[in-house]
Amino acid sequence: MLIDSQIVEVQKQIILKLKDLINYKNFEPGDKLPSERMLADKFGVTRSNLREALQKLEFYGLVKSIPQSGTFVADIGITAMNGMIDDILGLSVPTFKDLVEARIFLELKGVKLAALRRTADDLIHLENTLADYSAKVIKGEDAVQEDLLFHLAIAKASANPTINTFMLKITPEIITNFEKHHVCDKDTAFKGIEEHKAIIDAIRNQDPDQAKTEMKKHFKDLYQYCYNI
DSSP, rough: OOOHHHHHHHHHHHHHHHHHHHHHHTTTTTTOOOHHHHHHHHHHHHHHHHHHHHHHHHHSSSEETTTTTEEEEEEOOHHHHHHHHHHHHTTTOOOOHHHHHHHHHHHHHHHHHHHHHHHHHHHHHHHHHHHHHHHHHHHOOOOOHHHHHHHHHHHTTTTTHHHHHHHHHHHHHHHHHHHTTTOOOHHHHHHHHHHHHHHHHHHHHTTTHHHHHHHHHHHHHHHHHHHHH
């Protein structure tokens, strides 16, 4: 079984081979790539590893997968694609601090948009996630997952698909790191209930500045913890 570092290296090698293939065959934007089976055989890799590499390229908008049709080169131009692939291959694995910084950046903007754009259904969703979080905390149980579902509800209420997508992308890794570092102790978790309520109130009142202020308060302990580990 491959460990994480080996998986990353395999994906990098597949992406490099895909880049070489696109250039060698002079694929144009919109051209269809060979099937997953053909590519896996050509590169000598498993279809699952190939699929993960293609999904990574699709996440960055370099290819587009259409069900029942195949995978196509994105309409961005080969020069831009080559440069972006080089940048993607040069990315390092994000640390916990990196994840926290990205999360805070996204959420301070997202919560302001949520206050401006939230719907009645969004408020119901937020109240339900808060209730789930509170129930776990009051019972003395770990509520990290419920806490992050609350924050995902805010991202959804922002009505910005890009913010929502990035939050969904980084949330699994955040959950893993929270549990590994034991970030949320009992006192912090109880304080989180009141902080969540204050955030919801600002969103309900459609006050973006207050929503951002309350989110900053909520992140204060996390930010300090992140820079002390």
